[in-house]
Every structure is written in structure tokens, then in C-alpha cells.
Amino acid sequence: MKTYHIALLPGDGIGQEVVPAAVRVLKAAQKDFTLSFEAFDWGCEYYLRSGRMMPPDGLEKLRPFDAILLGAIGHPTVPDHVSLRELLLRIRFEFDLYVNLRPVEILPGLESPLRWKKSEDICMLFIRENTEGEYCGLGGRFKRGTTDEVAIQESIFTRKGTERVIRYAFEQARKRPRRRLASVTKSNAMQYAMVMWDEVFSEVGRDYPDVETAKYHVDAAAARMITTPESLDVVVASNLFADILTDLGGALQGSLGLAASANLNPAERRGPPIFEPVHGSAPDIEGRGIANPIAAIWAASLMMEHLGEREAGAAIFKALQAVTAEGRVRTPDLGGKSNTDEFTSAVIQKLES
16 A cells, blocks of 8 residues: 655644644545654744755655645744745755646635636636745845945846746646647846747647647736636736735635635655645634635645545545535634634545535
């Protein structure tokens, strides 16, 4: 029987509540395989104790695992640029997890803030370039704290990095019924990096004549997500632009508590992929037991699909959909009164039945 070794990084705030919820569901989904879990207490509390977000050999500890299930990184006690860069971005960059996969769908029984749109009108898959762009961390500050201070933040785009994420997006679009792919840039204002992105998109597109393509500037794409979301299927964009647009996507879903993601390297294995909810640590509700575990459970479904256990991944997602469709068990962010444990138990009940 196949065994998968999963590293757990609950992290901060409600991450420590939703990761155990997802693990409960994963254990219930075991059928022709087994899962072994090892938890790591890295995050902001670890930083306050040690001055580091993770130990010096943290990456080597993670490297042998098949996947990482992450909860949330960040807390008001530690500056965001420290917590994000020294743990999550460090893992992404070192393991070259160049694809960030974000589904934007309306689960059965839930409503989008776009009341005039049906659930079938909002069904997008965002492919975010995950290791280049504005998040490379190149730059600096000169004459810090003076009236003459200068801050420089460089964005880096390589042809290799751009082409590989765009090609992956075309492959995903080819698998979906509508076979449509939109590329989002700001090439009218960013005449070097974004123009190169547009050129590469056109070049790669010649290999996929069966995929319908479109190009949008990021501001127009944001407007389109509100006015005509049904026109978007698969969307590929750079690190910063897709980061912003996918949070808009989470809002369209009805709550950031519904937003799941996968960080992947589809071409090679330099380290395990990361699966995570993207709702943040939500310090205002941490410890109250009311965090919405949907995004973490959805991320667990994506993880099983990626590991090749498609039946288990589909079963988890189907159970999740069955619970939201009934509408009996809902957490406060969705207008209900159920707690994290009650929602998780409802999903497990559907999964087992």
C-alpha cells in the first residue's frame, strides 16, 4: 500500500485550527493508501523565540516529504515582510515552485456578492507565476530615514520563467471544456517585462491552436471579473498581478475562507509542493474555534489529486460540496453559527457515507 509523507506547517493564528481540520478529513479519505504526518512549529511564535521563522536546516528537513500542507503565515507580532519572505517565499524559491494554482468557483449553496450572476458564471482557474516578478526581493534603500531617502524594488522576468508558466497555463486550458486562456499584463505602461510576456504568450500559443486566447491589461481584467466573470476561464498572470486578482476572486467566492491554492513545480522535483488556504492567519478570530476550514480542506483535495490519488481528491471535494449545498452547517463568515469542528465533522460524515 502506498504511503505519502506529509509535512504539516500550521503556522500562525487560525492556521493552527484549519490544518488539523484538513488532516481529519484526509485521514477519513484514506482507502488504498496511507498518509503519515509530521508537524513543524515554525512561524511567528517560533520567530519570537529564536529570531528565525524556521531553523537553518529547515529546507533540508522538508525536502524528503511528498507534500506540505500549510495553514497561514503572519501575525501582528512580526513584520509581514519578515514572516512572508523568511518562510513561505523561501520555500517557494528554493524548491522552485513556479506555479501557484488558484481555483475560483462558487460552491453549491453559497452565493457570490455578484447577486446578478449565477454560480456557473464564476468558474475560473488562475495560474500565477510564483517565483519571479516583483517578489524576487532585489533592491534596496538609500539614505534611510532622511528626506532624501530612495527605495528601489526591482522586478525580474526571465524568458524561461515566463514561458514555462504560460505553457503550463495552456496545458490546463486544454483540459477544460471551454479551452480558453486569458493573459493579464500591463504592457501599455511596462514596456520591457510585460511586452516580453505578451510576446512569449503569443509564441507559446502557436503550439496550442485549439485554445482560444485573449490578452487583458490588469485593470481591465479586474473590471471584467466583476462585470463579465463568465468570459474568463483559465487566467495566467505575473506574481504581483495574479496575487491581487486572486484575492478579488476570493471575494467573488463569498469569503477568503473559501480560497485554496497549490504551489507546484510540474516539471521537476526540487522539493515538495505546498498546498494552502490563502485566507491569512486572521488574528481577530484565532483561538475561538470558528475559523472556516473550507479552504484548507479544498487544498487537501488539491493535494491528493496532485499526488495521483484522484479518487480521494474528488471524494473530498464532493463531500465538501454536499455540506455547503445543504446549508445546515456553516461558519460565521458564511452567515452561520457552526464552529470549525462541526463543519469538519459534517464533511467527514458525507465522506464516509
